Amino acid sequence: MYERHILICAGTGCISSGADKVQEALIKSLQEHNLQDKVRIIMSGCHGFCEKGPLFIVFPEDVFYCGVQAEDVPELVEEYLIKGNMVERLLYKDPVSEEIVINHDKIMFYSKQQRLALRNCGVIDPENIDEYIIRGGYLGLKNALKMEPSEVVEEIKSSGLRGRGGAGFPTGMKWQFCLSSEGAKKYVVCNADEGDPGAFMDRSLLEGDPHAVLEGMMITGQAINADEGYIYVRSEYPLAIQRLRTAIRQAEEYGMLGENILGFGFNFKVKIKEGAGAFVCGEETALLASIEGRRGVPRHRPPFPAVEGLWNKPTVINNVETLANVPLILRRGAEQFASVGTEGSKGTKVFALTGKVNNTGLVEVPMGITIREVVFDIGGGIRFGKKFKAAQIGGPSGGCIPEEHLDLPIDFDSLTAAGAMMGSGGLVVVDEDTCMVDLARYFLSFTKKESCGQCIPCRIGTNQMYDILEDITEGRGKPEDVALLEELATAVKKGSMCGLGQTAPNPVLTTLRYFRDEYEAHVNEKRCPALVCKPLLQYYIDAEKCIGCQRCIKACPVDAITGEKKQPHEIDQELCTQCSACFDACPKKVSAVVVVSEGLKTEEEVEVCEEGCKCQS
Amino acid sequence: MSELITLTIDGVEIKAEKGTSILRAALENGIYIPHLCDHQDLTSVGICRVCLVEIEGRRPTVSCMTPVEEGMVVTTSSEELDMTRKVNMELLILHHDYDCQNCAKNSYCKLQELTRYVGIDEERISAMRAPALDFPIDDSNPYYQRDMNKCVLCGICVRTCEEIQGDECIDFAFRGIETRISVLGDKPIIDSTCVTCGECVSRCPVGALVPQKAIEPTYEVETVCPFCGCGCNILVGARGGKLVSSTAVEDSPVSGGSLCVKGRYGLSFVNSPERLTTPLIRRDGELVEASWEEAISLISEKLGQYKGDQFATIASAKCTVEDNYVLQKFTRAVMGTNNIDHCARL
Ligand SMILES: Cc1cc2nc3c(=O)[nH]c(=O)nc-3n(C[C@H](O)[C@H](O)[C@H](O)COP(=O)(O)O)c2cc1C
Numbered sequence: 001m002y003e004r005h006i007l008i009c010a011g012t013g014c015i016s017s018g019a020d021k022v023q024e025a026l027i028k029s030l031q032e033h034n035l036q037d038k039v040r041i042i043m044s045g046c047h048g049f050c051e052k053g054p055l056f057i058v059f060p061e062d063v064f065y066c067g068v069q070a071e072d073v074p075e076l077v078e079e080y081l082i083k084g085n086m087v088e089r090l091l092y093k094d095p096v097s098e099e100i101v102i103n104h105d106k107i108m109f110y111s112k113q114q115r116l117a118l119r120n121c122g123v124i125d126p127e128n129i130d131e132y133i134i135r136g137g138y139l140g141l142k143n144a145l146k147m148e149p150s151e152v153v154e155e156i157k158s159s160g161l162r163g164r165g166g167a168g169f170p171t172g173m174k175w176q177f178c179l180s181s182e183g184a185k186k187y188v189v190c191n192a193d194e195g196d197p198g199a200f201m202d203r204s205l206l207e208g209d210p211h212a213v214l215e216g217m218m219i220t221g222q223a224i225n226a227d228e229g230y231i232y233v234r235s236e237y238p239l240a241i242q243r244l245r246t247a248i249r250q251a252e253e254y255g256m257l258g259e260n261i262l263g264f265g266f267n268f269k270v271k272i273k274e275g276a277g278a279f280v281c282g283e284e285t286a287l288l289a290s291i292e293g294r295r296g297v298p299r300h301r302p303p304f305p306a307v308e309g310l311w312n313k314p315t316v317i318n319n320v321e322t323l324a325n326v327p328l329i330l331r332r333g334a335e336q337f338a339s340v341g342t343e344g345s346k347g348t349k350v351f352a353l354t355g356k357v358n359n360t361g362l363v364e365v366p367m368g369i370t371i372r373e374v375v376f377d378i379g380g381g382i383r384f385g386k387k388f389k390a391a392q393i394g395g396p397s398g399g400c401i402p403e404e405h406l407d408l409p410i411d412f413d414s415l416t417a418a419g420a421m422m423g424s425g426g427l428v429v430v431d432e433d434t435c436m437v438d439l440a441r442y443f444l445s446f447t448k449k450e451s452c453g454q455c456i457p458c459r460i461g462t463n464q465m466y467d468i469l470e471d472i473t474e475g476r477g478k479p480e481d482v483a484l485l486e487e488l489a490t491a492v493k494k495g496s497m498c499g500l501g502q503t504a505p506n507p508v509l510t511t512l513r514y515f516r517d518e519y520e521a522h523v524n525e526k527r528c529p530a531l532v533c534k535p536l537l538q539y540y541i542d543a544e545k546c547i548g549c550q551r552c553i554k555a556c557p558v559d560a561i562t563g564e565k566k567q568p569h570e571i572d573q574e575l576c577t578q579c580s581a582c583f584d585a586c587p588k589k590v591s592a593v594v595v596v597s598e599g600l601k602t603e604e605e606v607e608v609c610e611e612g613c614k615c616q617s
Numbered sequence: 618m619s620e621l622i623t624l625t626i627d628g629v630e631i632k633a634e635k636g637t638s639i640l641r642a643a644l645e646n647g648i649y650i651p652h653l654c655d656h657q658d659l660t661s662v663g664i665c666r667v668c669l670v671e672i673e674g675r676r677p678t679v680s681c682m683t684p685v686e687e688g689m690v691v692t693t694s695s696e697e698l699d700m701t702r703k704v705n706m707e708l709l710i711l712h713h714d715y716d717c718q719n720c721a722k723n724s725y726c727k728l729q730e731l732t733r734y735v736g737i738d739e740e741r742i743s744a745m746r747a748p749a750l751d752f753p754i755d756d757s758n759p760y761y762q763r764d765m766n767k768c769v770l771c772g773i774c775v776r777t778c779e780e781i782q783g784d785e786c787i788d789f790a791f792r793g794i795e796t797r798i799s800v801l802g803d804k805p806i807i808d809s810t811c812v813t814c815g816e817c818v819s820r821c822p823v824g825a826l827v828p829q830k831a832i833e834p835t836y837e838v839e840t841v842c843p844f845c846g847c848g849c850n851i852l853v854g855a856r857g858g859k860l861v862s863s864t865a866v867e868d869s870p871v872s873g874g875s876l877c878v879k880g881r882y883g884l885s886f887v888n889s890p891e892r893l894t895t896p897l898i899r900r901d902g903e904l905v906e907a908s909w910e911e912a913i914s915l916i917s918e919k920l921g922q923y924k925g926d927q928f929a930t931i932a933s934a935k936c937t938v939e940d941n942y943v944l945q946k947f948t949r950a951v952m953g954t955n956n957i958d959h960c961a962r963l
């Protein structure tokens with residue numbers, strides 16, 4: 001009989017910060033103290049708080065240790081497990097109140113969350129089907145198998161579930177179309193391509209609760225009369241693939257997958273297809289082409305996959321998180337699911353919260369929660385006491401929501417109305433030190449590369465927008481660029497075939513909408529107000545503060561700084577390349593190097609010297 | 618006759634067969650909707666986005682991919698559509714080596730036609746960042762040239778090669794602005810499985826695929842290809858007494874507008890200085906020129922020594938149908954044998 005359970009997070013984040021070494025150390029230490037029969041170690045899926053990993057939670061008392069390294073383990077065993085003394089330095093400290101929080105569910109990061117899709121992540125051993133079953137797993141499937149396909153579809157419809165893969169299409173309606181499509185052969189496809197940079201909600205789900213996704217696929221199969229499913233998963237997710245394979249094998253052994261499932265005469269098999277890394281292969285028709293072995297490019301819709309999908313057969317394609325919600329709806333009923341969320345968006349949404357907040361990680365929140373709550377309560381506010389500037393929601397094609405919309409409730413429709421989108425759930429918080437033009441440029445650098453190149457507006461338009469943004473951030477912007485960007489963005493949005501082109505201009509359009517003054521400062525005054533765009537900055541040495549230590553002179557790669565020891569130094573603006581080496585080298589106590597963006601000289605102001613060059617000095 | 622559907626385009630009521638796209642229905646009824654990647658011989662794909670239209674009650678969509686529906690109300694031009702289309706064309710031109718004066722497609726070019734129709738804002742183009750267009754011209758194929766600086770990526774060549782020729786030797790390659798039509802391994806076209814049928818060349822809407830040394834004919838004559846037994850219909854063009862071109866007859870019942878490398882590019886032998894102009898008789902092991910009288914009397918003298926199955930004729934597929942008719946008549950009626958065959962596989 002175990003007295004204690006210790007959950008060590010084995011999500012990809014915690015593994016990379018050393019969770020497996022912590023496990024080894026714990027096994028060793030428990031043996032040294034002969035505790036191996038009293039304490040059970042569970043390597044769980046992701047808990048979401050990757051920032052503070054590796055996480056080490058002791059049950060039944062629910063003590064939350066974070067940032068635990070292998071060398072901390074003997075102390076935890078001896079001091080806490082044996083003597084019962086808290087190891088304070090490893091407990092969580094609230095970034096705002098600076099108070100220590102012992103229990104995991106008292107931490108703001110968790111207490112405002114509602115973990116439905118992630119219900120088992122971080123709780124069960126994902127490689128053990130029994131743990132899934134004990135927590136109600138496969139009960140939803142059993143209920144579905146007792147129902148008619150159309151009844152299952154109705155249940156999903158009345159739950160109000162909408163797709164979590166980006167577009168937010170009502171799932172029940174999609175299933176209805178597929179059920180009504182003629183054809184003896186139909187397919188269920190799980191979209192686990194998760195190509196958004198920085199997104200890892202689907203990966204965490206697959207790694208932490210693979211059976212939930214399998215069960216969701218089987219329920220879909222029952223609902224549309226399909227007997228075969230594909231999971232299209234990125235090959236960059238080896239752990240997810242391995243756990244899926246294990247889950248499929250175990251489910252087959254238990255008679256949950258294969259022929260005559262649970263004795264209801266329902267057959268279903270699942271195959272895994274590994275993607276090759278193109279972002280656009282996450283688009284449903286491109287994904288299907290890729291499974292079929294063709295070049296992964298989107299095609300015109302309609303016909304929608306529900307009518308003509310994989311190998312031209314009716315196909316339901318749903319996102320991982322969408323599918324993980326399905327068993328819950330079938331187990332607990334549509335009504336309970338619909339009790340969470342807003343009028344048009346039911347349930348919860350998982351976000352990858354990153355950027356300049358104190359707590360980053362994976363969070364699952366009820367629809368309708370405000371951006372403020374996510375950023376300040378769950379995220380613990382902005383790092384280093386800086387000022388919030390915007391939340392970029394929806395991945396590389398999402399939009400930037402400014403401070404005045406902090407109280408915007410997060411749901412599909414309100415985000416779209418504000419120019420952003422739910423996307424697959426990326427949420428990047430930026431602070432006052434971020435230049436919005438540069439941010440837009442950064443996102444465009446991703447989408448323009450990932451455009452499949454078929455449509456003229458997307459292929460050339462995104463590239464053109466990028467080139468203009470690059471010019472603006474490097475001081476070559478022209479006053480007419482702002483209007484040009486707007487025209488291009490609108491044409492690309494309206495003219496493109498698939499979601500990539502239709503949404504790629506969002507970062508540009510929303511920053512133009514909410515931060516136009518920053519664009520204007522760049523193009524009209526050649527100033528970067530956030531002091532980010534290097535070519536628009538000037539570095540000076542404050543002669544009053546400079547102690548003449550010569551550190552900056554040594555650091556400067558282009559020998560732009562001169563000055564005698566103990567005498568104030570000076571930067572030659574003509575030579576300076578704005579690399580910031582002097583700024584970093586100047587002792588923090590002194591801080592004599594100042595960065596400003598006072599505006600480059602305009603064409604007329606630049607005097608042409610004898611050499612004929614147009615330098616800025 | 619399949620079901621007829623009635624719809625309205627720009628206020629004009631038209632009828633079209635069920636299953637037809639709005640674009641083709643419009644074109645058949647004399648209503649022009651600008652388009653680039655659509656081609657009547659090929660599957661529609663809707664990638665150039667030029668044929669964007671508004672349909673009442675729906676979001677703007679491409680007319681080439683939308684089948685006609687009863688009562689549909691389609692608008693082909695509005696402020697928003699025109700603007701989207703204009704910017705689309707401007708972007709295309711920005712990335713096009715616009716040098717019409719020196720282009721073989723000048724005045725047959727679909728891009729010129731579209732630009733004229735859609736209209737472009739020169740000022741906006743000059744505000745854009747122009748790229749360097751520096752793809753090397755692929756001159757490896759002796760019969761046609763590929764200039765990817767002129768390619769508009771309509772994909773017509775790719776679909777032609779796949780759907781008409783069944784060769785599938787070219788495809789879209791790379792992503793984003795790097796996207797181009799290429800062959801396996803991004804090699805010169807000559808190192809691919811291309812059979813130089815020229816089908817893609819004849820359909821390329823711009824000057825990206827053009828025959829090598831293209832010369833405009835001053836007149837054309839319809840005839841039958843002299844090479845193989847298929848007998849495809851061709852239009853042979855001549856200029857200054859010389860044969861300069863050969864193109865497919867589009868509605869040919871034999872070939873449906875297709876040709877192979879020989880019929881399209883292999884007729885230049887007609888102009889060869891090495892062609893025989895008089896009969897040759899072998900005298901003392903040397904072939905020497907002779908008159909027709911001499912040659913014919915020699916043949917009749919020799920053939921007179923044989924009769925029936927001692928004799929056989931091998932005819933040439935390069936001869937005209939009439940020539941071959943006479944030859945078989947001669948073999949059967951004069952020589953008295955059915956031993957006649959020909960080299961239909963040349
Ligand atoms: C460029 C692009 C990339 C996409 N990538 C993904 C992805 O990685 N994962 C995903 O589930 N959906 C992705 N989608 C959305 C899918 O096309 C599709 O809408 C979704 O898989 C449907 O599932 P859902 O209804 O459950 O959301 C992408 C769409 C586009 C246009």
Ligand code: SF4
Nearest residue numbers: 452454455458498501
């Ligand atoms: S919008 Fe972009 S990614 Fe989508 S099909 Fe067109 S070119 Fe490809």
Ligand code: SF4
Nearest residue numbers: 716717720726823824
């Ligand atoms: S392809 Fe057309 S537009 Fe381009 S250079 Fe040739 S004629 Fe001009």
Ligand code: SF4
Nearest residue numbers: 778811812814815817
């Ligand atoms: S010439 Fe014929 S075989 Fe060669 S690429 Fe064109 S269509 Fe294909």
Ligand code: SF4
Nearest residue numbers: 768769771772774821
């Ligand atoms: S080569 Fe010609 S036919 Fe082929 S994609 Fe380019 S423009 Fe179109």
